[in-house]
Amino acid sequence: MNKEIEKALNSQLNFEIESAHIYLAMAGYASSIGLDGFENWYMVQYEEELAHAKKFINYMNDRGARVKITGFDDPNNTFESILDTLEISLNHEKKVTKRINDLMDLAQEKRDHATVSLLHWYVDEQVEEEDNFNNLIDKVKLVKDAGLYILDKELETRTFVPINTEEK
Ligand SMILES: [Fe+2]
Numbered sequence: 001m002n003k004e005i006e007k008a009l010n011s012q013l014n015f016e017i018e019s020a021h022i023y024l025a026m027a028g029y030a031s032s033i034g035l036d037g038f039e040n041w042y043m044v045q046y047e048e049e050l051a052h053a054k055k056f057i058n059y060m061n062d063r064g065a066r067v068k069i070t071g072f073d074d075p076n077n078t079f080e081s082i083l084d085t086l087e088i089s090l091n092h093e094k095k096v097t098k099r100i101n102d103l104m105d106l107a108q109e110k111r112d113h114a115t116v117s118l119l120h121w122y123v124d125e126q127v128e129e130e131d132n133f134n135n136l137i138d139k140v141k142l143v144k145d146a147g148l149y150i151l152d153k154e155l156e157t158r159t160f161v162p163i164n165t166e167e168k
Contacts (some may be wrong), residue, residue, distance in 0.1 A: 006065045
């Protein structure tokens with residue numbers, strides 16, 4: 001594998017793990033203000049991010065690339081409200097989308113068709129991620145406090161659906 005692509009994939013897979021920690025901190029905040037449904041929802045998000053990292057790792061191992069795990073900054077643990085966590089999350093996902101798009105540009109430039117194929121999955125996933133947070137922000141703004149309780153109950157039902165981390 002091209003060294004520049006290997007480096008960029010390592011950077012992204014570590015960013016996915018960092019994202020997992022960011023959402024884990026938000027799950028903790030949700031729990032601290034009594035929103036168990038949001039806690040559950042963010043815990044699922046945490047698992048999804050780890051699965052995104054694992055999918056990159058498995059791909060790199062299949063291609064004979066060297067996976068390198070890095071550290072990262074402490075996640076934010078202080079929030080104003082659940083709406084605040086959602087807005088920060090949406091901004092974070094926009095950052096992820098930009099990173100995936102940049103990775104795609106690099107893979108295309110280097111004519112690494114296998115990596116391009118893998119990245120199609122992430123491009124599609126990012127559309128869903130941004131949509132999820134956009135929808136939740138809209139709902140929270142609509143329902144305000146009384147409805148937040150009902151919405152919280154709905155979010156309790158979210159379950160983690162494992163993705164196939166072995167195949168593209
Ligand atoms: Fe992700």
